[in-house]
Amino acid sequence: MIALIDADSFFASCELSRNPHLRGKPVMVLGRIGSFILAKTHEAKQYGVNTVMPYWEAKQKCPQGIFIEGDFRFYTQVSRRLMKILKNWSPLVQVSSIDEAYMDLTGIDKMRDQSFESIGDAIREDVWQQLGITVTVGIAPNKVLAKMACEQKKPNGTALLLKPQIPHFLSQIEVGDIPGIGRGRQLAVKRYGIHWAKELSELPMSIIKNLFGRNGILLWKELHGEYMFKVDGSAHTPKQIGRTSSLEKPTSNLKIIEGLAFYHLERSIESLHRHKLAVGDVNLYLRDRDFKRLYLTHSFSKPTDDFFKLARQLQKLIWKIPPGRWWRSAGILFTGLSSANSRQLNLFEDISSVISEEKLNQAKDELNKRYGQFALSSASHLFYEKRKKKSDELRLGLI
Ligand SMILES: [Mg+2]
Structure with missing residues (x-):
């Protein structure tokens, strides 16, 4: 028996876990520069807010909503702790995304003398007690059915399919x-x-x-x-990382395409960082309403895992999309992946500036470890914190 564990509205749940006073309120997490909704609480959903909806539209639908800029470093930390908890339940766990993992539960029922349903409930309770986030568990004879069963019981449920x-x-x-x-x-x-x-x-x-x-x-x-x-419990290195999805109906509005592309970019970068990889080429691919494809590519002179560099190039690719066509799907694909630790210096790059940048990053990490998470942070982040204090919301668009 295979279980899929899927955290409910993961980014939003993470925010609620460290800000419990937000529970029960319409909370939405925005992308860093895309200014699109990446996750929302159940309460926000009731106002008609959807994932990938632009900020202005969400604001219109839910004026009293609380908008939070995504803090992906924190979400990655929570994700690591989640996966650690799951590994106490089964020796075979496959992490499939930042908030999803498959587990082999075969024989665990006999070992624990517990039904699969109560094992599912106990896993949910364990995660809730330790992390303050809810997950949904789907248990079935294989991965596909486990995922489908899980979908049916969201949020905070256990689904068993025999x-x-x-x-x-x-x-x-x-x-x-x-x-x-x-x-x-x-x-x-x-x-x-x-x-x-x-x-x-x-x-x-x-x-x-x-x-x-x-x-x-x-x-x-x-x-x-x-x-x-x-x-597959082995942590193998992927050859490419990407995500794609279709729209409900085709659109010629490039703002919508941009939102979808940035949504996939954010999620793809999470995978990239989780695997500690850097990107050689970023590809934007689209399919129009006649299923004709359009591929746009940018190759970096040296691999990067930097969010802002990737986002800037994606923006340029979006500007190259010919106007007037109707698109039904958009996706991001990272290729030419290499280890982020062995980044090669560009021959023409000023080595001293690269080294000082890395030193700055290291120093920042160490200071923050010693004095707290945001002891030292970028000016744009400070700007954000300041604004947040004023109004609890943020108009994005820092680039
Ligand atoms: Mg989820």
């Missing part, structure tokens, strides 16, 4: 909600008159192969309860 329950479960889930299918591919299967996951699982394997290729067959087998995608 093999005999699978057909009924799939009959209530839309094809687009199967992980790896998404809205884009949902349109492709609509031609076969397929709407529900159960209908997809009943298609012959040959059609699945034509539609989705070899990985589609693995996915199809998982929908039948087989265990195909293994939980």
Whole structure:
């Protein structure tokens, strides 16, 4: 049995854990420069605020909302502690994103003499006691079903899906909600008159192969309860890092595309930092309403993991998007990855400035370790703190 543990509105939960007086209030976490909503509490959602919504729109929908600039260093710390807790529950844990991990629970029920459902509840309680954040647990015979089950019980729930329950479960889930299918591919299967996951699982394997290729067959087998995608506990280095998603309907508004691209950039940079990698090329890729692709690339003269450098180049790529086309999806892909620790100096770069910059960073980290998290921080951050004191909110756009 495989469990997916997924933290609920992770960035927002992290903020609530260190500011408990914000609990029960509409809290939204914004990207650092994108000025788009990255996470929101349940209360903010009730005002109609969505992830990737621009700040001004969220402000309009929820004027009394509390807007907080994302503090990714803190979220990474919480994430590490979360994963440590999970490793006490199973020896086989695969961290799949900053707030998600798969665990192999096979045999744990017998070892603990506890049902899977109560194990799921106990994991949630353990995380809540130690970190003050809520997670949702999905338990099923494989990863795909665990993820789908988990989706159904958000927030703060435990979902258990046993093999005999699978057909009924799939009959209530839309094809687009199967992980790896998404809205884009949902349109492709609509031609076969397929709407529900159960209908997809009943298609012959040959059609699945034509539609989705070899990985589609693995996915199809998982929908039948087989265990195909293994939980991989080894911390391997990815060859590329990226994220993409489709919009609900195509748009020619580049502000919306920008929001989506920056959302994926923020999340991709988290992975980058988690793996301690630097980026050689940043790619922006888009698909228009006729499924035609557009790739835009920037290659760095030396690999970087710096948020602002990546964000600046992404902004330039966005300016290159030809106007007037209607886009249905946008994604970010980092390629040419290398270890962030072995950054090579550019021949033409002033070495002394690089070294002093690194020394400054080290000194900053040490001071903050000794005197508290923000003992020494950048002027832009101070500016933010000052503003925050005044009004508890921030208009972003520091670049
Ligand atoms: Mg989550």
